[in-house]
Amino acid sequence: MTKDRLLAFSDGVIAIIITIMVLELRPPEGHELADLLPLFLIFLSYILSFLYVAIYWNNHHHLLYLVKKIDGRIMWANMFLLFSLSLVPFATAWLGESHFGKAPMLLYGVTLLLPAITYNVLQKTIFTIDNPHHELLKQVQGGKKERLSIAFYALGIVLSIPLPLVAFMLYSIVALMWAAPDKRIESLLSQVSDE
Helix, strand or coil, X not given: CCHHXXXXXXXXXXXXXXXXXXXXXXXXXXXXXHHHHHHHHHHHHHHHHHHHHHHHHHHHHHHHHCCCCCCHHHHHHHHXXXXXXXXXXXXXXXXXXXXXXXXXXXXXXXXXXXHHHHHHHHHHHHHHCCCCCHHHHHCCCCCHHHHHHHHHHHHHHHHCCCCHHHHHHHHHHHHHHHHCCCHHHHHHHHHHHHC
16 A cells, blocks of 8 residues: 555545534524523534644644555554544544533543554554654654653543543643644654755
8 A cells, every 4th residue: 555545545534533523513593692602612622622633634644754665554553543533523522512521521531542542553653664764753752742641641531530621621731732833743854855
């Protein structure tokens, strides 16, 4: 399989994930702006989930840009990432509909942690293949941002039952950390384009 086919398939799955999330948004029955207030938490959970999916799409694209060889191991690791991302619409809908309930917040945290784990597995799988940018790819793995993200997810999961709003804030902080372009990736991409 070529890298382009894998990217196109992944792009299609991610587009469907985003479509499912937006289809879960229902307009209010009333005709006043005040009728939107009960939907605030639903919309807030949608925004955060959309941001997460967009971050993974962006990082996935950059990661695969540096890859020359695709084999079955990479394809399966990629499928596990897509599977974990496909759970986001369900967790997002339950979280919003429950108005940030404790159990939904717990599930939401686990659902955000899963793509972080599977993305890491995809990276490690790519590193095992003889790719020309192997050394460059190693530079983006396991940095401070990655470790801090996992710690915030874990803390958010633990706090989701006693303090669900604090858990949501922790998940939001992780998203904001990753929303800014990763200077390591930008540097690697410029190194590759200079070659």
